[in-house]
Structures are given as structure tokens and as C-alpha cells.
Amino acid sequence: MNSMTGFGRAEKKTRFGLVSVELSSVNNRFLEYTVRTPRHLNALETSMRELVAEQFSRGKVTILLNVDGSDDASDGYPINRRAVKAYFAQLEKLRGDLKIQQPITISDLLQLPDIASPDRQEADMETVWKAVKPIIAAAIKDMAAMRKREGEAMAKDMRARLAESEKLVGIVEKLTPKVVQAYREKLMARIHELLESPVREGLRLEEEVAYVAERTDVTEECIRFRSHVDQFRQALSQKEPAGKRLNFLLQEMNREVNTIGSKCADVSVSSTVIALKEIIEKLREQAQNVE
16 A cells, blocks of 8 residues: 655766756645656656656656756857857947947857857757656656555554454444343333333334334444455555545445444443544545555
8 A cells, every 4th residue: 555645856967967856746636747847848748747657546746857957068058159240240330330439248248149058959859858767767666665665654553443443343242232122121111101001021012112122233334344344454455556445435434333323322332433433534534645
């Protein structure tokens, strides 16, 4: 089982410069992306998304790609000599026409457009992707490992809570026969009091009382709850993403507990039901972050 929270990082020096990749993810109902790259590498965004989708199925993933220019690439920002000469000739003529005494400097020329610019237009995106892809894959692997570690820790805690919930259901199962019998006796005593005479065994009235008393029996609900717990454990151990299934099972577990609480209003059972709801709520909080 994997968590949806994680972080991964990788970097490597390439012919295009030092490439660094950072990935972070938080919980989300579906798989969503936020990609931040240098403008000249925007064309790689689709390939980056596809690479992430191969590894993860849920979570909000932020991908940060940065490229620092190579130190030995002296021609990384080439000077457009033809543009410089053309600008200089025109400025000299303009300076003479306007009788400007101040000479034209390099600083003046560098402020003009298209004098110097990064030589990125020649970079083939397919070639860039071949260099960048392994670095992104390494960052993804790093984040996947973190999500797995956190998921394993969550699964361990969830199993402990499931075991505690089974103990509480066991308490309810032990209390139920006594609660049903006590409820039946209470009803019969009340009817005897109203009739001012004992109700003879076998009368339909007593059968109705027995039927009402049996409605407080929660054996079926306890059996279904245990079944949901078993399925929950199986989901924790499966290789496929289990988050959605866990949330569904928690809804069913909560439904059974609510039914137990409504059918059996005994104080001892009610306190156990409250404890069960607390466990389910804690499990729900954790399941929200399961992939």
C-alpha cells in the first residue's frame, strides 16, 4: 500500500547543463499534475506527464525541472555580430547627424534587442528528452520509495486499529444476548403491569414481545462488520492501489456500527459503539491519503 504524500529529487550534469528534477505529491481524488519547466522546454511537458502516470494512479503531483547552463559552453549566449555592426553603423550615422559628442559604448549596444540570446533554438527536443528522461525517472523512483515507506507505516497502524475494532465488536456480541433478554423481561413486566395479571405462556401478545425483543439483536451486523474488516485487511496487502476500496469499506463499516447503535440502545453497547466510530474516523483520515 502506498501513500499519496511523497518527495523525490535527482540531478545530473548533461551537455545542456546541470539538470535537476524535484517531484512532490499530496493526496487527491485523481491524478493531477503541475509542471514547471524553463520556457524553452515546455514541449517536454506531455512526455513528463506520461512518465509520471506510468508510476502513480492518484495524487496531486508537482514536477519542477530546472536546467543550469553548462559552464564549459562558452557559446551558450552567442553575440550576433552582424546585428552589432548594423546597429553600430546606424548609431554612428545618427550620432553624426545629431552632432552628439559622446561615443557609442559596448554597454549601449548590449541594451539593443537581438544582440545576444541563448542558443536554444538549435536544441532538438528529442535529444533533450533522451538526456532528461533518466533524471526524471530517478526522481520518480525516489518519490515512489518514499510513498511506499509511508504507506507501509500507515498499513501497520491501520491493522492495529482493525484488531482493536474486532475486540470491541466481540464485546458487543457478548453483551447482545443479555441485552435482548433484559429488554424482553422489561417489556413483559410492563405489559403485566398494564394488564394487572400475568400473561399466559403461548399467547400472541408474548410472541409479539419476543419479536420486538429480537429486533434488538445485532448478530448480523456484527458478522457483516467482521467481513468488512477481513476485506479491509486484504486490500491493505494487495499490489494494486487500494485507496478507493478502503474508503468504500469504511462507509460500510460505519453503516453497520450505526445500525448497531440504533437497534441496541443499552448504555454498555452505546459506549462501545462510540469507541468503534472513533476508530473508523481515524481509519478514514488515513485512508484519505492512500493511493
